[in-house]
Amino acid sequence: MAVNIILPPSSLSLWHTKKLIYSTQIRFRIMSSASKSQPQSVASSAVYQVPGLDSHEMDSTADKTFERYSSNTAKRNGKGVSIVWFRNDLRVLDNEALFKAWVSSQAVLPVYCIDPRLFQTTYYFGFPKTGALRAQFIIECLADLKKKLMKKGLNLLIQHGKPEDILPSLAKAFGAHTVYAHKETCSEELQVERSVARGLRQVELSRAQGNSSRSSSTHSPKLQLIWGSTLYHLDDLPFSVGSLPDSVEAKCTIRGCIRLPTSLGPPPSVDDWGIIPSVEQLGLHSEKVVKGMRFLGGETAALSRVTEYFWNKDLLKIYKETRNGMLGPDYSTKFSPWLASGSLSPRFIYEEVKRYEKERLANDSTYWVLFELIWRDYFRFISIKYGNSFFHLGGPRKVEKRWHQDQKLFETWRNGCTGYPLIDANMKELSASGFMSNRGRQIVCSFLVRDMGIDWRMGAEWFETCLLDYDPCSNYGNWTYGAGVGNDPREDRYFSIPKQAQTYDPDGEHVAFWVPELLTLPKERRNFPGKSYIEQVVPLKFGSSNKHHSQRSKYGGRHSGLRNR
């Protein structure tokens, strides 16, 4: 399958060319045509399970998909045991590491390591590295993965500890010749890969030392890393990542999904497969979603969401018109949490889009979902190109700018108490559900960085804590761009809050959902509540463009922060 790729230009003008007016008309169309059970305007306390199918429907959707993607033509020609080290690839469908492990062995041992480092703190500002909602999502992914593996005659060994401690000792205990895993790109993950490889090399040493009769040619277990997180395979790009262009159109082939046999068993004999921990056992306080979207973790839910969004609700054909929405499950695909945990393969989405185009229709919207996935690819590829500069204050461009780290001001942003309903609603949504729309993310990023003048890394790290779909490449890639320290010097990405509110939340539905005290105000005032709402903590950098909301600010002066407090 060949498609034309336009690697997104470094210029974020892309976001502007993509910008579409999100009209009230379109919103009503979605509500009425897509989700008949939903009211015209979203009630202020609703919880929306994503996907909205019941467990029976989800199981049957996943079973049918697996049937379509099973193939018994592959031949198993290996010996001994191989290990699959699951990381951010918590799926069975289109899992090349699992496939290769099966082909190359007589028994596969699937392992997931609960790495304590993932539950420590973020690098600079000490926020929880993984918030409770994402932890819960991952737990659900693991439970589902275990179920899926058991259906294929395997199981999932759950181990607590660092992969570099666990995998070499398992490889030794089971005599495994290879550990298969998916390759990552950011330094924390690369460090773990290096440590695992080092640990495995030592297994050979200790074996040879412990048994002098063994031939010196005995191999130590290998770590085999496989590329599998993107739509385009790294090896298929028509250029090296080091010379990744800012803007390019090229022909690139998308590989087909890997088709696994119906049975992958047997696993080696294991006394205790371990148990999937609870959120509390990970040292976190469990949180319940009582408002907004409640995403279900796992491959079953991921496949069901694709079916729900593409086929049952038939929303793919209007995606391009609705994707800038902010409220409810149906304005965009909501695939990101499953893509980030790897419970959904981007190549599977591609094949479903192609099937939809064949069986229903092809239009700009069907293409646009793929276009967004190319953005995702792009951030992953540039994370290789730019390395750790992605995480540094000056970003890849090494911009020298003055930022401050005013904690109190930052907290008004984080807690959704800035006095700007649009910011507050989005930030409350993030804390309460672990999700925020792409539109919301761009707006709160611009506000933090440009109106508040705060160090963008504080925002990025807070997103790292909270997002269900946290992925270092997409998160830090988008933040560096939003902060103007990405590799594109051309654009000042200022988002005017009044303009964004008028365009994307004209009836104040999103703000009234998340800030219920605004619900009683007339629709046109919900985003511009004046004295009916808390005081604004900073003035806007470029003032107001709407007469409704010329509102006093608690702290005078441009970027004055809380310094006058």
Ligand SMILES: Cc1cc2nc3c(=O)[nH]c(=O)nc-3n(C[C@H](O)[C@H](O)[C@H](O)COP(=O)(O)OP(=O)(O)OC[C@H]3O[C@@H](n4cnc5c(N)ncnc54)[C@H](O)[C@@H]3O)c2cc1C
């Ligand atoms: C400041 C900021 C931080 C972000 N952090 C993350 C993050 O940690 N993880 C993450 O997956 N996305 C991140 N995004 C990108 C984007 O907001 C989400 O991917 C999107 O909102 C997810 O919703 P969806 O699945 O319904 O997207 P859709 O609109 O349905 O798009 C389909 C898929 O395309 C990809 N995609 C869409 N937009 C982008 C984008 N701008 N960058 C990269 N991929 C994109 C996602 O995989 C998404 O699931 C961030 C954006 C911003 C502005």
Ligand SMILES: Nc1ncnc2c1ncn2[C@@H]1O[C@H](COP(=O)(O)OP(=O)(O)OP(=O)(O)O)[C@@H](O)[C@H]1O
């Ligand atoms: N997966 C990830 N998620 C979040 N942050 C990451 C990830 N991988 C790497 N980083 C960040 O990359 C940076 C790498 O720091 P490291 O000390 O390894 O290198 P460095 O270039 O010397 O950075 P610094 O100069 O900040 O110390 C840190 O900010 C780290 O948090």
